[in-house]
Amino acid sequence: MKVFPMLVLCTMTVGFIAGCGTTEKEQMTQEFKTFLTEFEARVKPLSKEAAIAYFDATISGEESAYQKAADIEIEFSKLFASKEDFAKLTKFRDAKAISDPLLARQLEVLYSAFLAKQIDEAKLEQMIRLQNENEKKFSTFRAVVNGKQYTDNEIEDILRSSTDNAELEAAWRASKEIGPVVADDVLRLVRMRNDAARELGFDNYHAMQLQLSEQDPEAIALLFDELDELTRDTFTGLKTQIDTFLAARNGVAVEDLMPWHYQNRFFQEAPKIFANDLDMLYKDKDIAALATTYFAGLNLPIDDLVANSDLYEKEGKYQHAYCTDIDREGDVRVVCNIKPTYNWMNTTLHEYGHAVYDKFNDPDVPWLLREPAHTFCTEAIAMLFGRLASNPTWLTEVAGVPAEQVDAVAEDAFNSLRLEQLVFSRWAQVMYRFEKSMYENPEQDLNALWWELVERYQMVRKPEGRNEPDWATKIHVALYPAYYHNYLMGELLASQLHAKICSDITKTGNSRGEAYVANSAVGTYLIDNVFKPGNLEHWNTMIENATGEKLTARHYAAQFVN
Numbered sequence: 001m002k003v004f005p006m007l008v009l010c011t012m013t014v015g016f017i018a019g020c021g022t023t024e025k026e027q028m029t030q031e032f033k034t035f036l037t038e039f040e041a042r043v044k045p046l047s048k049e050a051a052i053a054y055f056d057a058t059i060s061g062e063e064s065a066y067q068k069a070a071d072i073e074i075e076f077s078k079l080f081a082s083k084e085d086f087a088k089l090t091k092f093r094d095a096k097a098i099s100d101p102l103l104a105r106q107l108e109v110l111y112s113a114f115l116a117k118q119i120d121e122a123k124l125e126q127m128i129r130l131q132n133e134n135e136k137k138f139s140t141f142r143a144v145v146n147g148k149q150y151t152d153n154e155i156e157d158i159l160r161s162s163t164d165n166a167e168l169e170a171a172w173r174a175s176k177e178i179g180p181v182v183a184d185d186v187l188r189l190v191r192m193r194n195d196a197a198r199e200l201g202f203d204n205y206h207a208m209q210l211q212l213s214e215q216d217p218e219a220i221a222l223l224f225d226e227l228d229e230l231t232r233d234t235f236t237g238l239k240t241q242i243d244t245f246l247a248a249r250n251g252v253a254v255e256d257l258m259p260w261h262y263q264n265r266f267f268q269e270a271p272k273i274f275a276n277d278l279d280m281l282y283k284d285k286d287i288a289a290l291a292t293t294y295f296a297g298l299n300l301p302i303d304d305l306v307a308n309s310d311l312y313e314k315e316g317k318y319q320h321a322y323c324t325d326i327d328r329e330g331d332v333r334v335v336c337n338i339k340p341t342y343n344w345m346n347t348t349l350h351e352y353g354h355a356v357y358d359k360f361n362d363p364d365v366p367w368l369l370r371e372p373a374h375t376f377c378t379e380a381i382a383m384l385f386g387r388l389a390s391n392p393t394w395l396t397e398v399a400g401v402p403a404e405q406v407d408a409v410a411e412d413a414f415n416s417l418r419l420e421q422l423v424f425s426r427w428a429q430v431m432y433r434f435e436k437s438m439y440e441n442p443e444q445d446l447n448a449l450w451w452e453l454v455e456r457y458q459m460v461r462k463p464e465g466r467n468e469p470d471w472a473t474k475i476h477v478a479l480y481p482a483y484y485h486n487y488l489m490g491e492l493l494a495s496q497l498h499a500k501i502c503s504d505i506t507k508t509g510n511s512r513g514e515a516y517v518a519n520s521a522v523g524t525y526l527i528d529n530v531f532k533p534g535n536l537e538h539w540n541t542m543i544e545n546a547t548g549e550k551l552t553a554r555h556y557a558a559q560f561v562n
Contacts, residue, residue, distance in 0.1 A: 028097035035088055036106060040367055043079055044327075050076045051326045055333055061139050061316025070132035074125045080117040081124055089114055105536060106368050112212045119196040127192050131479060134182050134189075138475050139318045141181070143174035150174070152265075152319040153337055160263045160272065163250050172260035176473050183469035186478045190442045193481065206439035209482035213374065214538055220485060224432055226553060227425060227488065228457070234561050235422045239459050242419075245273040259460055266474060267458050268427040269343065270419040276409035278342035278390055278416060281401050287338045291348045294388075294398045298516060298523035300356045309334040311348075320475060321347050323354035323382075328370045332358045342389055345399075350386030357381045362532035373530075374539035375483070379490025381530065384497055390417045394515035414512060421491065421560040429457040431484040434471060439482075446471055493543065495556040500547045501525065511559070 050072045057065035079085075089111045098104045117124060142149040150158070150171070158171040193205035202208035210217045246261050247254045263271040272278075288311055295302045308331065310317070321336045334351045338344045357378045361370045372378040388394040390413040395401045406413075430453045438446060450471040451462040471477055476484050502511040505521050516522040529546035536542075540550045 025097040025099070028092060028095055029100065029103065031088075032092045032098055032103060032107065035085075035092075036103075036366075036368075039079075039085070039110070043076075044367060046072070046076045046079065048327045048331075051324050055310075055324055055326070055335070057136075058139060058318035058322075058335055059310040059314075061136070061318070063136070066132055066136045070129050073132070074128050077117055077124055077128060078121060080114050081119070081121050082114075083118070086114045086118055102366065102369075102536070106366055109368055109535060112214075115200060116208070116212050119199055123192060123196065127189060127196075130185055130189055130192075134185050134478050137182055138178065138478065140316055141178045143171070143177065145170050145174045151313065151337075153313065153339060156264065156343075159260065159265065165250055165252065165261075168250070168260040169258065172265065175265050176468060176470055179469040179471075179473040182478050183472040186472050187442060187446075190438060190481075194439060194442065204439040206436050206482045215374075220432075221436075223489070223553070224429060224485065228429055230553060230557055230561055231422055231425050235426050236459070238419055238422055242271055242273055246271060257461065258463055259454075262460065266427060267454075267460055268424060270416060270423045272416075273419070274412035274415055276412040278409065278413060281395060281399065281405070281409070282340050282342055282345050285340055285345070285399060287340060287345050287348050290345065290399055291352050294349070294394070294517070295352060295356060297398075297518035297520075299520035300360065300523045300526075302352050302355060302359070304330075305332050305334065305352065305355050305359060308332075309336070311336045311338050313337045313339075321351050323351045323358070325358035325371075328358070328361065328367055329363070330359060346386045346389040349388055350382040353382035353385035354378050356526075357531050360527045360531040361534055365532070365534045365536060369535040371535050373533065373535050373537070373542040374486075376486035376489040377493060377530070377539055377542065379486055380493035380497060381526070383487075383490050383494040387417060387494065388515050390414070390420075391513065391515045393513045393517060397515070397517045418560050421556075425488060425491070426457045426459075428484060428488040430454055431474070431476065432488070433457075435477060435482060435484065438471075438477075489551070492553050492556045493551060495559045496543070496547050496549075496552060497526075497530075498559070499555040 050069070053065070053069040053072045057069040089107065092098060092107055093111050098107055142151060143155050144150070145167075152175070155171050155175045159168060162168050162171075190205070197203070197205040197208040200208065202211065207217050210220060242262075243254045243257055246263075247257055250257075250261055252261070259267065263269070288306055292302055292306055311334065313319075317337070318335055319337060321334070323332065323334045325332050332355045334348075334355055336344070336348055336351060338348060357372055363370075392406045392410040392413060395406045395413070396403050430450075434446075434450060434453050437444070437449060447467050447469055451466070454460050455462060498511065498514070501516065501522055502508065502514050505525055506514055506516060506519060508514055530542070533542050533545070537545075544550050
């Protein structure tokens with residue numbers, strides 16, 4: 001790698017000063033400051049360019065846009081793959097000479113980011129291009145039923161609304177056709193990632209990802225075992241209710257219920273088993289406008305973010321939803337495919353929860369640390385707001401649903417949210433345990449493993465004789481590895497933050513109905529205690545500072561299980 005003249009000059013200057021009485025520790029600190037300045041000057045513009053290229057690719061679906069995004073991501077990744085720069089970071093770290101907390105934190109964050117990329121550059125490029133190709137396949141895939149193409153939204157509509165068993169089965173099976181298209185490539189990526197992780201001294205890629213993001217794999221495993229035990233009995237009882245309802249609705253025996261009867265491609269969302277359909281409350285609503293109004297009331301305005309976002313369906317566009325922080329300086333964008341439904345209200349609030357976390361960072365925090373304390377922490381904020389889509393206070397005061405209509409559905413709304421949480425919790429068990437096991441042994445029968453976990457944790461039967469790579473149909477397994485467990489950890493933190501807000505800020509004594517409507521003190525609390533601290537400290541330190549205790553499952557249990 002080329003050594004820039006400015007870096008040479010600074011190093012020479014440091015050497016001269018050191019000869020005039022500067023200690024070795026001070027010299028090392030100055031060298032690291034110089035490194036930071038130089039590296040940040042290179043990484044900031046390329047990071048922004050990569051984010052914009054990815055955004056453009058996902059909203060267009062165009063081959064050339066995806067190619068451009070891959071090219072820039074490769075260039076960006078190569079910054080962190082530099083062996084020369086990693087050697088410098090290792091020297092700084094091993095010397096233990098950086099005592100300033102702000103500099104020491106940046107060193108740790110950079111060291112982990114570089115370590116993950118210390119593999120052969122050709123292999124790194126190959127992985128990026130292969131992942132990019134799979135992303136394009138997911139974005140452009142459309143299920144085909146009886147010769148007609150369907151978007152993911154349309155498939156979900158069929159699964160949610162139809163009672164024709166043949167139609168349900170055909171739609172579900174069609175949605176799974178993406179699996180054979182990407183499975184071989186996903187497995188190639190798994191093996192390549194594992195090879196890279198082992199070269200760096202880790203057991204496998206999954207373990208490496210957790211460790212480099214400051215998560216202890218053993219602690220995460222214990223947490224998921226605790227949550228399994230915590231939710232199993234309650235979910236078993238609710239599953240009986242679900243099965244009884246769905247069997248009657250579809251005219252089949254309970255023992256004949258199949259995956260396509262659960263109103264979702266993966267049974268990751270709660271089926272609509274209660275009398276009141278929450279979709280009816282949103283059928284004539286402007287979902288984006290409701291979100292804009294709500295966040296403004298918290299003094300967390302998102303008008304500028306909405307203007308820069310891409311929120312509605314179009315041909316070739318990415319069919320899911322995400323939020324991206326383009327530059328860590330206020331350009332934050334959301335991609336959705338909004339329909340006037342409860343799920344899309346939840347998703348829109350969720351994504352703009354991510355967005356306000358990014359928008360209201362602290363510009364005085366160094367750019368490298370101007371990000372969430374951990375990815376599950378931003379998920380927690382997203383979930384905190386997403387849950388409000390079924391909140392009776394929110395429905396009345398923000399969505400403008402008549403009070404008598406809300407009163408009629410209030411109990412069902414809470415029961416739906418509770419069911420949603422427990423259904424998702426069991427689904428997250430499948431995802432976490434499948435990925436962990438897949439990376440530990442990618443040569444096992446993954447098709448069988450997938451259904452073994454689905455049957456154990458979700459209690460859904462495998463279709464007779466089915467032997468397809470259904471695991472590869474979940475976009476997170478294919479494209480966002482070792483990430484999904486953070487969603488469930490986010491749910492725990494969302495409940496912990498909600499409990500803190502209800503006890504110390506709103507003080508209403510009504511945690512079930514509390515929606516923080518037009519309460520700017522809640523926005524201020526989140527800005528000061530969660531958003532602005534960024535990644536200055538370990539995520540559990542931020543959580544303890546914000547809530548008075550480290551991450552715990554007890555508030556989640558109090559809210560949804562007990």
